[in-house]
Amino acid sequence: MLIKAGLLIDGTGSAPRQGCYLSLENGKIAAVGREGDFAGLEAEQALDYSAYTILPGLIDVHVHLFLEGISDPKARAGRWQETKEMTLLRAANNAAVTLKNGVTTVRDLAGPGGMSLALKQAVEKKVLTGPRIMTCNRAISITGGHFHYAGGREADGPDEIVKAVREQVKAGAAWIKIMLTGSVNFETGNAGPMEFSFREIQAAVTEAERFNRPVSAHANGVQAVRQALTAGVQSIEHGALLDEAAVDFLRSSPAYWAPTLTPFLQMLHQGHFSPQTQTGLEQVYAHHCAMVRRGIAAGAKIIAGTDAGAPGVQHGEVWRELGLFVELGMSPVQAIASATGLAAKAIGVTDTGVVTAGKNADLLVIDGNPLGDIQSLRHIVQVYKKGVGII
Numbered sequence: 573m574l575i576k577a578g579l580l581i582d583g584t585g586s587a588p589r590q591g592c593y594l595s596l597e598n599g600k601i602a603a604v605g606r607e608g609d610f611a612g613l614e615a616e617q618a619l620d621y622s623a624y625t626i627l628p629g630l631i632d633v634h635v636h637l638f639l640e641g642i643s644d645p646k647a648r649a650g651r652w653q654e655t656k657e658m659t660l661l662r663a664a665n666n667a668a669v670t671l672k673n674g675v676t677t678v679r680d681l682a683g684p685g686g687m688s689l690a691l692k693q694a695v696e697k698k699v700l701t702g703p704r705i706m707t708c709n710r711a712i713s714i715t716g717g718h719f720h721y722a723g724g725r726e727a728d729g730p731d732e733i734v735k736a737v738r739e740q741v742k743a744g745a746a747w748i749k750i751m752l753t754g755s756v757n758f759e760t761g762n763a764g765p766m767e768f769s770f771r772e773i774q775a776a777v778t779e780a781e782r783f784n785r786p787v788s789a790h791a792n793g794v795q796a797v798r799q800a801l802t803a804g805v806q807s808i809e810h811g812a813l814l815d816e817a818a819v820d821f822l823r824s825s826p827a828y829w830a831p832t833l834t835p836f837l838q839m840l841h842q843g844h845f846s847p848q849t850q851t852g853l854e855q856v857y858a859h860h861c862a863m864v865r866r867g868i869a870a871g872a873k874i875i876a877g878t879d880a881g882a883p884g885v886q887h888g889e890v891w892r893e894l895g896l897f898v899e900l901g902m903s904p905v906q907a908i909a910s911a912t913g914l915a916a917k918a919i920g921v922t923d924t925g926v927v928t929a930g931k932n933a934d935l936l937v938i939d940g941n942p943l944g945d946i947q948s949l950r951h952i953v954q955v956y957k958k959g960v961g962i963i
């Protein structure tokens with residue numbers, strides 16, 4: 573199969589190209605070139621996307637497939653009362669919505685045990701339609717810690733943490749997720765106390781390393797991020813309360829940073845809070861944006877995670893996060909790389925995320941030019957997952 577692209581943004585961060593052709597074979601990109609480069613394939617027979625832009629299928633590095641972005645607190649609380657069967661059906665729908673929106677790979681970073689793994693297998697066996705799923709299975713927190721109520725694995729002390737890590741590996745987790753702080757308290761403007769001790773973080777990282785599993789840390793405050801980086805985690809989630817020195821420390825570490833700005837902005841617009849909380853949220857969001865701006869300017873490895881499932885964050889809306897990255901100083905080409913090529917490296921899926929020969933034919937065809945308007949990523953013409961059209 574030969575495809576003609578109007579504009580090609582290959583996900584590597586390099587300059588876009590016009591008038592390219594792609595050949596696909598057995599679900600992979602066989603070659604990228606110009607008209608006449610493809611022996612045996614006639615340019616006239618190419619699938620004509622010359623009016624559109626082609627880029628790699630998007631990668632959302634931080635989602636919760638079991639949950640939708642319900643913003644009303646009462647309705648959200650009601651979701652916790654539903655049966656696990658109902659939750660799983662909703663999760664299957666969320667996976668389908670994700671893929672239809674052009675997201676061909678996700679990293680699921682916490683949900684009820686076994687659910688995201690069942691989804692992953694169902695997608696692989698073609699029982700369901702959905703993105704490729706990398707998952708941590710259950711997130712590990714202290715007893716009563718962050719998100720424990722959403723199927724988290726509570727563990728206290730290095731020995732129990734070692735066991736909790738092994739349980740996730742046994743179940744099939746590709747990542748280990750640890751919760752180091754709570755949600756940001758918008759009234760006080762802080763992340764509360766550290767939940768795990770440094771020894772416990774080290775235990776998690778060391779044990780995960782033995783099984784070749786990277787660790788992702790939910791961490792908002794300076795202390796949590798510094799301890800996580802010192803212990804050697806590969807991915808920092810949120811980091812909403814960093815200071816300049818912590819951003820610089822993050823920049824100089826090998827770790828990736830998914831700042832997940834989208835849920836903060838969505839919460840800001842929903843009006844479910846008291847005036848005092850709303851003011852605190854505005855301050856936290858403004859600070860977070862300033863630190864992300866600093867990280868972008870310094871060249872920190874910032875990747876696109878929407879926290880889909882968080883209040884107000886629907887599945888598949890990566891364009892929101894990328895729009896914010898661009899507002900904070902990232903070039904559109906870099907922003908796209910943060911949700912494609914760079915994201916693929918970050919989460920360890922090196923066979924996708926860029927449009928080059930030999931990679932999976934995970935592609936997004938859009939109507940518009942995201943270099944001029946990043947939100948044109950919403951105008952989806954077609955999504956290919958391993959060469960198969962979804963729409």
Ligand SMILES: [Zn+2]
Pocket residue numbers: 634635636681879882
């Ligand atoms: Zn999350």
